[in-house]
Amino acid sequence: GASGIFCFFPFPDTTHMFRTVGRRLSGLGPKHTKWTRHKDLANFKYSQWDFSADSYTKVKAILARYPEHKKQSAILPLLHVVQEQTGGWIPAPAARKVAEACECPPRRVYECMTFYAMYHPYPQGKYHLLVCRTTPCMIRGCDSILKTLCDALGVVEGETTKDGMFTIGTMECLGACVNAPMLVCVDYSNPPSYKWDYFEDLTPETTLKMLESLQNGVYPTPGPQGSRRLSEPAGGRTTLQATPPGPTETGLDDRLSEPAGGRTTLQATPPGPTETGLDDRL
Amino acid sequence: TNRRENKMMRALHRLSRPLLRTTTRASSAASSAAVPAAASAGRLVLVSRKAMSSSAEVSEAQRNVVVHGGLKDADRIFTNLYGDGSPWIDGAIKRGDWHRTKDLIGMGRDWIIEEIKASGLRGRGGAGFPTGLKWSFMPKVSDGRPQYLVVNADESEPGTCKDREIMRKDPHKLIEGCLVAGFAMGAHAAYIYIRGEFTYEAECLERAVAEAYKKGMLGKNAAGSGWDMDVYVHRGAGAYICGEETGLIESLEGKPGKPRLKPPFPANVGLYGCPSTVNNVETIAVAPTILRRGASWFSSFGRKGNHGTKLFCISGHINNPITVEEEMSIPMKDLIERHAGGVRGGWDNLLAVIPGGSSVPNLTKEVCDTVLMDFDALREVTSGLGTAGLFVFDKSADMIKGIQRLSYFYKHESCGQCTPCREGTTWLWKVMKRMELGDAKVEEIDMLEELTRQIEGHTICALGDAAAWPVQGLIRNFRPQMEERIAQYKLSQQQQQQKQGTHADQAYN
Numbered sequence A: 001g002a003s004g005i006f007c008f009f010p011f012p013d014t015t016h017m018f019r020t021v022g023r024r025l026s027g028l029g030p031k032h033t034k035w036t037r038h039k040d041l042a043n044f045k046y047s048q049w050d051f052s053a054d055s056y057t058k059v060k061a062i063l064a065r066y067p068e069h070k071k072q073s074a075i076l077p078l079l080h081v082v083q084e085q086t087g088g089w090i091p092a093p094a095a096r097k098v099a100e101a102c103e104c105p106p107r108r109v110y111e112c113m114t115f116y117a118m119y120h121p122y123p124q125g126k127y128h129l130l131v132c133r134t135t136p137c138m139i140r141g142c143d144s145i146l147k148t149l150c151d152a153l154g155v156v157e158g159e160t161t162k163d164g165m166f167t168i169g170t171m172e173c174l175g176a177c178v179n180a181p182m183l184v185c186v187d188y189s190n191p192p193s194y195k196w197d198y199f200e201d202l203t204p205e206t207t208l209k210m211l212e213s214l215q216n217g218v219y220p221t222p223g224p225q226g227s228r229r230l231s232e233p234a235g236g237r238t239t240l241q242a243t244p245p246g247p248t249e250t251g252l253d254d255r256l257s258e259p260a261g262g263r264t265t266l267q268a269t270p271p272g273p274t275e276t277g278l279d280d281r282l
Numbered sequence B: 001t002n003r004r005e006n007k008m009m010r011a012l013h014r015l016s017r018p019l020l021r022t023t024t025r026a027s028s029a030a031s032s033a034a035v036p037a038a039a040s041a042g043r044l045v046l047v048s049r050k051a052m053s054s055s056a057e058v059s060e061a062q063r064n065v066v067v068h069g070g071l072k073d074a075d076r077i078f079t080n081l082y083g084d085g086s087p088w089i090d091g092a093i094k095r096g097d098w099h100r101t102k103d104l105i106g107m108g109r110d111w112i113i114e115e116i117k118a119s120g121l122r123g124r125g126g127a128g129f130p131t132g133l134k135w136s137f138m139p140k141v142s143d144g145r146p147q148y149l150v151v152n153a154d155e156s157e158p159g160t161c162k163d164r165e166i167m168r169k170d171p172h173k174l175i176e177g178c179l180v181a182g183f184a185m186g187a188h189a190a191y192i193y194i195r196g197e198f199t200y201e202a203e204c205l206e207r208a209v210a211e212a213y214k215k216g217m218l219g220k221n222a223a224g225s226g227w228d229m230d231v232y233v234h235r236g237a238g239a240y241i242c243g244e245e246t247g248l249i250e251s252l253e254g255k256p257g258k259p260r261l262k263p264p265f266p267a268n269v270g271l272y273g274c275p276s277t278v279n280n281v282e283t284i285a286v287a288p289t290i291l292r293r294g295a296s297w298f299s300s301f302g303r304k305g306n307h308g309t310k311l312f313c314i315s316g317h318i319n320n321p322i323t324v325e326e327e328m329s330i331p332m333k334d335l336i337e338r339h340a341g342g343v344r345g346g347w348d349n350l351l352a353v354i355p356g357g358s359s360v361p362n363l364t365k366e367v368c369d370t371v372l373m374d375f376d377a378l379r380e381v382t383s384g385l386g387t388a389g390l391f392v393f394d395k396s397a398d399m400i401k402g403i404q405r406l407s408y409f410y411k412h413e414s415c416g417q418c419t420p421c422r423e424g425t426t427w428l429w430k431v432m433k434r435m436e437l438g439d440a441k442v443e444e445i446d447m448l449e450e451l452t453r454q455i456e457g458h459t460i461c462a463l464g465d466a467a468a469w470p471v472q473g474l475i476r477n478f479r480p481q482m483e484e485r486i487a488q489y490k491l492s493q494q495q496q497q498q499k500q501g502t503h504a505d506q507a508y509n
Helices: A015-019 A021-025 A041-045 A053-063 A071-086 A092-102 A106-115 A142-153 A204-215 A252-256 B002-016 B026-033 B055-064 B089-095 B101-106 B109-119 B131-136 B163-169 B171-184 B199-214 B245-252 B281-293 B295-299 B332-339 B375-380 B399-413 B419-437 B443-455 B463-500 B503-508
Strands: A127-132 A166-171 A183-187 A195-200 B148-153 B189-194 B230-235 B276-280 B309-316 B322-327 B350-354 B389-394
Touching (some): A071 B230, A142 A204, A183 A204, A195 B199, B089 B171, B101 B171, B101 B281, B109 B131, B109 B295, B131 B276, B148 B171, B148 B245, B148 B281, B163 B199, B189 B199, B309 B332, B350 B463, B399 B463, B419 B463
Parallel strands (some): A127 A166, B148 B189, B189 B230, B309 B389
Antiparallel strands (some): A183 A195, B309 B322, B350 B389
16 A cells, blocks of 8 residues: 555455455365465575685686676586585575676576576475485385485475474485495485485395484494495496506507598509609609 | 588588488498408308398308407507596606697698598587587688687487596596697687586596696697697586587577577688587597507497597496497497396397487387497488487386486576477477376377477477477387386276266265
8 A cells, every 4th residue: 555644544455355266166275375476484594695705716716617698607606505504405695696796687596496496495304304206216115215204304395394404305216226226315304515315225224223323323324235346246246357458549649640531542552763764864 | 612512511510410211222232241351350240130132242241341349459449548648747747648739830721631531430429520620610811810719519409428437537638639730720729618517527627737737738839839829728517408509509699598590601600609629538549549659540330420539428227337438330239248238137138228318219129139339330320329328228127208308408408599499398398297107198199299390390409300309219129118007007007997986976976
């Protein structure tokens, strides 16, 4: 309504009511959900937001990577810096700060924030456990890992525990398929330092052990939780069983001086001294 | 002219996307079986996999055919795959990286491109486009715009985890590759776009880049070659679509990773509107070794048109999930049994294999018995090599649920730009979810197939095709199982209704 000399204006502001008639009558829900609304209540925790001094060093290093007039490229890395500093999420004022640093309109940052899966517009728990659930992990039993975690913590997928310690989520393929099933533990318990570690080769037992360890404040060792080190076969190696050789080149000196497609000239031993009618011409 | 170049590139681009509706030709059967006679010691000679029409042809083929596989450690490129040695520059130099890079660059751009063309290296990122040809598309003379090399380290294809091994255990192969490839295409800057989830791998890569700068291998007069080269690591933020060439360029430019239409191709208008080439990590990382050891060494592996070695990631219902470097054209059965410990419960317990990351159709056991792991052989059986990330399903697996999960993956990862993909992947997933329960009609299987054909080929990028192919493979190979599930569901619904009684009875109860 209006404000000023007449403090009491009898007619309500009906704009919103008229504009949403179609949406309300057709039974659609609110236009913005927590995924698309960046004026979420949680964001009002910060009315202004700025990078810390440490973050500013990172920001400068990041901006130096891209051409002068193409600072927009830095949006993605800078949003990561924001998430590290706040401990797991991106407040709207922070997004506007990133826009300022990248000299672009804020909507460009909002576009990126909502497009990419790693950016969260609302706070997460101190430990964000994300289980990979695409088919290679699914056939190795990621559903039981997820169920173990949810049952142990008493939450459903996507929820944060009441004490704000753990958020259980899922991700699409995390790129560790030979170490399936696996999850990512993002440790935001001590911003701005954060850890993002893969815990691989999980079983329900090792998952519970990992969870207990986190609950006791001891960060478990990342990587395969079973017996193997990396992606080598658990049953024993079939390749690379000896120390690899040193620099290997094959006929490099010869090849370096010859055309790659094979010689087109000088294919035989050159003849000895050649003269044609030299004596007459002499 | 630009238009002619575009036409040519479009045609070549279409060739690299497998055409699944072509019927196999008899001549291709014969040509695929015959292989150059030069066979190095230690390889077995076995029967060709294709059924020939006459016994004379069979014996002819038997004499000529070589079976690939059993790569020796001395021929392996990624010797630190399991992290035995130090991934840093001291270990890399011991393993032979950065050896005589100056001499390789001293030979000139044309020599490098000719060697790579002669080696037969095809893109290792999934499309299998000839790499030498791709590098030759970059302008020889700059029109004022800088040229860029962009390395695609956004490894998001389900089933694929080979690039992370390169980046955390052998990053200097990649960095040297950036220098050599960047020089070959006239680029003074390379951007390595690494997926955001690979935080540890990004740290390793950044450390390796810093080491290379410190040692003078990058920067001004990189490795003493006279070429200035800068390498930057850019972290993504969790989107599969940013693994698509133009989606990656868009993401590098700081926008949502929504792919562009091609033409114009990145070699004309790429990163920041400048000529750029996008290559996979493995493709770039093997380039210096190919140059050092010779194109003929590299092309001695694999069949014609499918040369070299490849990192295979074998996951799923096998005894030993593994990432292993093997020769191209190795028989799939040999690969799984030799390196992955075989299928759980024996080879006869195999149900299906998806051979090249989730974007290719699955193959049933009959095909897996004899098929070779290379681009052409898998295309002939209406699948594809893709990124060579195999996942193996044994008889205990629910194929329909597996493909439903993949459909959800594509729905989630669709950027939303073009209607066939955005609406199609959602629709596909919803139908697949019902197919998993069996809550569908038999006619809907045909409708599902038609839907995939409407998505395939009608999208801006290949994600539409990638979403369509697994479902097509499921319908082609597992239709009886789908119909059985529908019948079972119908039966269980009928039984439930009989137990509950009709609505009329319920009203009075």
